[in-house]
Amino acid sequence: MQVLMQANGPLSAYDIARVASHAGGAIVPGQVYRTLERLIEQRRVLRIEMLNAYLTRPLSGHLCLICTICRDVSFIEAPRLQACVSEVSAAYRFTPSTGMIETLCHCRACGDAKSRVTP
Ligand SMILES: [Zn+2]
Numbered sequence: 265m266q267v268l269m270q271a272n273g274p275l276s277a278y279d280i281a282r283v284a285s286h287a288g289g290a291i292v293p294g295q296v297y298r299t300l301e302r303l304i305e306q307r308r309v310l311r312i313e314m315l316n317a318y319l320t321r322p323l324s325g326h327l328c329l330i331c332t333i334c335r336d337v338s339f340i341e342a343p344r345l346q347a348c349v350s351e352v353s354a355a356y357r358f359t360p361s362t363g364m365i366e367t368l369c370h371c372r373a374c375g376d377a378k379s380r381v382t383p
Contacts, residue, residue: 327365
């Protein structure tokens, strides 16, 4: 948990194992996965499905914006979007399994940098 709290962004289980091993004894990814499962059940950690990475759970937010270039994430309150997804899912007889909607995009810094390179 401490590794995630000190991270600047989402970390994979292998990243967590590597950082935790540097701080103490050897830790294998299997141990990390078991700990992450427990922390997810306690709603202290969130798994970003599209990145296969983890971070401390934000206090609020329905929409997770994920930058495909730098992997930065932002959590946005979007209750109307969540209601829309729930309504459409129900119409197709699906039940959303998480309360978080993930979207791939570019953050402002990466978008600005990309527009400077592209003529
Ligand atoms: Zn970015």
